[in-house]
Amino acid sequence: MPDDDTDCSHCGETIPGQPIWWAPSHDRLAYLEEARDLGWFAHAPEAPLCRDCEARFRSLKAGSSTGVSFGDSNDQLDTELDPEQNELTEFLDELDLDAFRDKGMEH
Numbered sequence: 001m002p003d004d005d006t007d008c009s010h011c012g013e014t015i016p017g018q019p020i021w022w023a024p025s026h027d028r029l030a031y032l033e034e035a036r037d038l039g040w041f042a043h044a045p046e047a048p049l050c051r052d053c054e055a056r057f058r059s060l061k062a063g064s065s066t067g068v069s070f071g072d073s074n075d076q077l078d079t080e081l082d083p084e085q086n087e088l089t090e091f092l093d094e095l096d097l098d099a100f101r102d103k104g105m106e107h
């Protein structure tokens, strides 16, 4: 596989040039592991995104983080995201998990 041809993990388009490597935050990762059965990574998983998808993801994040913190949920096993994060969840649901790579394996 040529190294310079990476497909976007969200829309599947071939990314011209350098992809944007997105490293999920702890919450997203927990969601991906629980809901999507994301495999285990020794270091930190990251996924390639094209500019369009990265921009979309950013806008979703901007819209959902209104500075309101729900605090630490007491012992809740299911990491349910609040309804306002539905779009964010959809975005996560659409990611191609096979596209994830481990950050520690760049060379």
Ligand SMILES: [Zn+2]
Pocket (backbone or CB within 6 Å): 008, 009, 010, 011, 012, 013, 049, 050, 051, 052, 053, 054
């Ligand atoms: Zn894309």
